[in-house]
Amino acid sequence: MLDQLLKKLIKNSAGQTKLVLAVIGLSIALILILSAVQLQSNYYELLNGKKNQDSVANFLVINKALTDQNVGASSLSGAQLNDLKKQAFTESIGSLTTSRYKASIQSNSQLFPFYTDIAFESVPEEFIDVNTKDWKWDEQAAFLPIIVPNQFLDFYNFQYSFSQNLPQLTPQVVKMVSFKVTIQGSGQNHSLNGRVVGFSNRISSMLVPQPFMDWANSKFASTNMIQQPSRVIIKTKDAGSPALTDYLKKEGLITDSDKTRFSRYRQVVDFVVNISSVTGLLMFTFALLIFSLFIQLTIESCKEEIELLILIGNSPKNIGRFLMKRFFPPNVYIVLIGLMFISIAQYLLADYLVSKQIILSSFLSLFTFLAALLLLIVISIVNYITIQKYLRIKQRTK
Amino acid sequence: MNLILDRLIPYSLKDRIASSSSAIWNQIVTFDESNKIKIEAPSGTGKTTLTHILYKVRADYTGSIKYDDLELGKCNEDALAELRQHHLSIVFQDLRLFPELTAFENIEIKRLLTPQFSTQELVFEMAEALGVASILDQKIRFCSFGEQQRIAIIRALMQPFNWLILDEPFSHLDQENIKLASKLIASACEKRNAGLVIMGLNKDHYFDYSKELVL
Known part of the structure; x- marks a missing residue:
């Protein structure tokens, strides 16, 4: 009122x-x-x-961009690794360890014969996107677990199998196949059974458990080759961060550009x-x-x-x-x-x-x-x- | 509520007060509660100035005014609003009504500040008693000054008060209407056990005065 x-x-x-x-x-x-x-x-x-959530985008494998100048010296220095670790976009960082010995795999079965030379890599377990209880190895282990990149299977199924007149394989079948892994170096030979335990989208290498890699490198590494890693994997919250792309560019590093396209x-x-x-x-x-x-x-x-x-x-x-x-x-x-x-x-x-x-x-x-x-x-x-x-x-x- | 004036000297009257005597200016004066005080003030002696000082419309003076313990010069805006709503009512010489509101609205805007104290019926009763019932719905600017004076008086009686200040309230009323209005005011004061201070140019017998002073 x-x-x-x-x-x-x-x-x-x-x-x-x-x-x-x-x-x-x-x-x-x-x-x-x-x-x-x-x-x-x-x-x-x-x-x-x-x-x-795109698991691929959050893990980046980083290495130096190879140029005429740095061919043969592609390893990352300790200072570079530390600097990378300090960046805001890096949540955690792991080195990829490369095998420094010769290795080959060979079929155990006459029905399905194959043989190929091969190289392994290993990363700390936290960077692996395959969850399996088989991912472990020690000297008493019955077989060596291996993680294979998905592209590798695709390549086999959709190109290789046709050209070689071999059957196509599903992931399940591949996991059941046991094969012989032979490694040689320092004048020694060692064979053991291997088996594919999973397929990864994250890292495009044949992965083996870190303990096996350390054991094999110490025993079979041909020379005292460089210990510094040349590839690292980082976990990041935002693979699309412009800061990350800018940093890589400045340091002359490269990664899968598809993953950083968001930037x-x-x-x-x-x-x-x-x-x-x-x-x-x-x-x-x-x-x-x-x-x-x-x-x-x-x-x-x-x-x-x-x-x-x-x-x-x-x-x-x-x-x-x-x-x-x-x-x-x-x-x-x-x-x-x-x-x-x-x-x-x-x-x-x-x-x-x-x-x-x-x-x-x-x-x-x-x-x-x-x-x-x-x-x-x-x-x-x-x-x-x-x-x-x-x-x-x-x-x-x- | 006693009213104490302690050596008031408005800046504008300083020279004048120094040269002439006054019963109020520069004096210590106490008005006891529920007394009826007549202040006779020839032109130019500061009648309206005193009214405005008592109601704190202006504060350009030395000395002090106290309503009981409340010193007017020191009271803040909230205390002042409280004083004006519950303890102090006024009829200005220039009335101060809202010209664009009707007579009724002018009274209501005051009544609604303390709606529990007086009812709308009272408005009609008083308007009837003062002969302004027929103009209640007219805009104030279309009312004669005499009508406006009566509306201002009714407005002043809508609220509770301890002191009622009247500045030449009957200047435009005939004898008959003065009688009616003063009767209404006297009974309102009685009902509240309140005092009044009335300013006028000459002697008069509108009320039964307990004190008559010359400004």
Whole structure:
């Protein structure tokens, strides 16, 4: 009731145009800022979400780019390894140990004869993407477990088998086949049974357990060849990080470029997000200024009424509260409309990306809502300060 | 609630007060609660200035004013609003009504600050008693000054108070209306056990004064 009378007294005499301008400005600013937050959190979701988890992308095998200058000296120095370990994108790092002896595998069965020379590699167990209880070896072990790259099987099944008139093999069949592994070096010969225990997408080498590699290298290594690894594997949270690509480029290192292709997208996303948030924040500031000006003008134009209201016993606090009730709700609507707008955009985006095999939440992230809330708080504080300031100036100049 | 004026000297009247005597300016004066005080003030002696100082519309003076223990000069905006809502009511000489609101709305905007104290019926009763019931729905700027004066009086009586300050409240009323209005004011003061301070140019017998002072 009292509010209705106050409303009658404190009219919107500062002009609709200014209010409309302020509202439009604030809306655009809010939409820009909130979409920047939403884009960033979408990207974060793509990187870390369970649905998009791409184990391949998170492990990178890194080696020097071979050039005419460094042929034969491709090993990575201790300093280089330490530096790599220190980088923010590196979660953990492991060396690939190469076999320094000759090895061959040979079929045990006459039905399915094959023989090939071969080289092994080993990595610390934490970097292996095959889960099997068979992944262990000691000198008493009945057989040597081997992990084979998936490409290797594909190569066999879809090229080699046709050219050699051999049967195609499923992974299950390959795992059942036992074969003879022969290693030789330092004038010795050693044979043992081997078996494929899994297929890996992560590392494109024939892998054997680290204990076997250490044992065999110490026993059969032909000479005291270099101990330094020439390839390392790193685990990283974000294979698409531009920092990682930049670092590799600077250090003359290479990795599977397919895995870092995200970094290009990431740079674009970063750019868009930055532009959008800077523009948004600038507009937000200006819109807030216009809005404050609007409040100031309204108070100014109702100067006499406000003075009289205080004179008949209203406290300035109450008048301030009333003014807040007048000016703040439009901001809530602006934020709600902004959120609605971005929700629709997000829904359409998610819908579109499903067809591109990218799974994104159809709903806004929590961060976007938090950002909206934060902006609303900022707006309300600025409104409050403006109202209090001009009410007080009114009293002082009385 | 006693009202104590302690050596008040408004800046604007400094020279004048130094050269002439006054019962109030530069004196220590106590108005006991529920007394009716008449202050006779010839033109130019600072009648409206005193009204404004008592209601803290202005504070350009030396000396102090105390409502019991509350020193007016030191009270903050909240305490002042509380004082004006519950302890101190006023009819200004220039009335200070909202010209764009109706007579009724002008009274309501005051009544609704302390709605539990007086009802809407009381508004109609008083308007009836003062003969302004028919103009309640008129905008104030379309009312005559006499009508406005009566509306301002009704507005001042909507709230609880210990002191009622009246600055030439009957200047535009005829004898009949003065009688009605002073009766209404007297009974309102009685009901609240409140005192009043009335300013006028001449001697009068509107109320049963306990003290008559010349400014």
